[in-house]
Amino acid sequence: MPRLHAEHRLATRFRLISALALALTLAASSSQAEDQPALTLNQAIEQALSYSPNLAGAREDLEAATSRRKETITGFLPTLSTDYNYYRTQDLTRIRTRYGDLYTGSLNTYQWSTSVSQPIFTGFKLSSTYKLADLGVDFSELQVFLTRLDVAYSAKKAFFEYLKAQKSLDVANQQVVQLTSHLQTARDFFDVGILPTNDVLKVEVELAEAQQQLVQADNSVSVTRATLNTLLGRPVGADLKTQDELNYHEVKIGYEQARQTGRVERPELKAIEVQLQQGQENVRQAEAGYYPQVNLQASYIFTGENWDFGDSSVYDPTNWQVVTAVNWPFWEWGRTLHQVNQKRANLRKLESTRRDLQDQVELQIKQSWLSLKDSEKNISTARTSIVSAEENFRITQERFKEQLTTNTEVLDAQTLLTKARNNYYTALTQYNLAEAALLRSMGRGLPPGLDAKPTPEEMLKPAPPAGAASDK
Numbered sequence: 001m002p003r004l005h006a007e008h009r010l011a012t013r014f015r016l017i018s019a020l021a022l023a024l025t026l027a028a029s030s031s032q033a034e035d036q037p038a039l040t041l042n043q044a045i046e047q048a049l050s051y052s053p054n055l056a057g058a059r060e061d062l063e064a065a066t067s068r069r070k071e072t073i074t075g076f077l078p079t080l081s082t083d084y085n086y087y088r089t090q091d092l093t094r095i096r097t098r099y100g101d102l103y104t105g106s107l108n109t110y111q112w113s114t115s116v117s118q119p120i121f122t123g124f125k126l127s128s129t130y131k132l133a134d135l136g137v138d139f140s141e142l143q144v145f146l147t148r149l150d151v152a153y154s155a156k157k158a159f160f161e162y163l164k165a166q167k168s169l170d171v172a173n174q175q176v177v178q179l180t181s182h183l184q185t186a187r188d189f190f191d192v193g194i195l196p197t198n199d200v201l202k203v204e205v206e207l208a209e210a211q212q213q214l215v216q217a218d219n220s221v222s223v224t225r226a227t228l229n230t231l232l233g234r235p236v237g238a239d240l241k242t243q244d245e246l247n248y249h250e251v252k253i254g255y256e257q258a259r260q261t262g263r264v265e266r267p268e269l270k271a272i273e274v275q276l277q278q279g280q281e282n283v284r285q286a287e288a289g290y291y292p293q294v295n296l297q298a299s300y301i302f303t304g305e306n307w308d309f310g311d312s313s314v315y316d317p318t319n320w321q322v323v324t325a326v327n328w329p330f331w332e333w334g335r336t337l338h339q340v341n342q343k344r345a346n347l348r349k350l351e352s353t354r355r356d357l358q359d360q361v362e363l364q365i366k367q368s369w370l371s372l373k374d375s376e377k378n379i380s381t382a383r384t385s386i387v388s389a390e391e392n393f394r395i396t397q398e399r400f401k402e403q404l405t406t407n408t409e410v411l412d413a414q415t416l417l418t419k420a421r422n423n424y425y426t427a428l429t430q431y432n433l434a435e436a437a438l439l440r441s442m443g444r445g446l447p448p449g450l451d452a453k454p455t456p457e458e459m460l461k462p463a464p465p466a467g468a469a470s471d472k
Helices: 002-034 041-051 053-076 125-191 197-232 255-265 267-290 335-401 407-441 456-460
Strands: 079-088 093-097 100-104 108-121 293-304 318-327
Touching (some): 041 125, 053 125, 255 335, 267 335, 335 407
Antiparallel strands (some): 079 108, 093 100, 293 318
């Protein structure tokens, strides 16, 4: 028996030392982050928006669309061009007459012409091209705003999951501390012969499992912190202190209000409307093949036998001409008709896509709203459950010390308490994430000051360098 006592004491001390070392390690890592100012949710969103490579790419697309629109404007304007040509012929041109052969022309001909060309009528193709480019700018602006919403939602999700991981770590720490204390009580009872060996072993097993859960919780904190750091443009392993915003606040949004807001403000729906307008312009552009093309060209021409256009006995050195050209291909085996039919088919496809997108938006709003209400009910239930579980654990511990209940009851009470705490923080996390998802499905979710649609100049404003988002 003394040998058994010694083995149990050694095992107990080893587990106590391991638990203490792990707690000290976690405390040290927490103290390193104490010097940092706590990062709020809105600050995290702003940093994510400043760093986001996806948002930077969307801005570049907008820049390209803006340049494309400016390019199409030039199609309405006259173009100025110049040409310099040299011709060498094998023989002079011979003209037979009754008096003999005459030779005209020159073996060497140099010609320099400067021309101005102006399209007069293109079958509305130029106007359609400009309208398409203008709609492309509108579409790119919506894509920038849509990307901002997605980045903000990702930042919210990563922020709350990091807070949830920290809460789970706290719960795991509390569980280890409580089981360590209970193990000491069980060892004392074992030493005086009140508690059998197998009850002490049960506590040791529970403590070992709690320590494993503590390690897993610590790893979860590291993973979620790395995810949030990545979104913020910070080093993956950098310490990060966040303000605890994992709480309950009433969200006063009715389903019908959310539904109507989403149908009006959802950028995806606005984007599909722009695409429909582009589809209509594509049809109009294809129909340009039904009309003649009219162009006006004026040229001023220098012609000579020498490269410097000196005096010539053959050519008039200067000349000008104005040409009005009408080109009307009236038979191409239905080519234009088939092109128009293709564009109209694409337009009908977009109309079907719009109907499906409207259904998907309403479904997302419904799901997010129901999830918000469900998690709101769970918060109240989980909060009450924690109070009951804590009281149950306290009473069971006291009864165990008086030997009025069993060791198994204490372990069960500890398990219920840990579960109740985790359920509460899970419900809080789900509630905040459901709110973020509901706002995103409505086309909202940016912090105050960033929720208004920026001007095109603000959209094109380059993001600060990645280092600006760092705390160093």
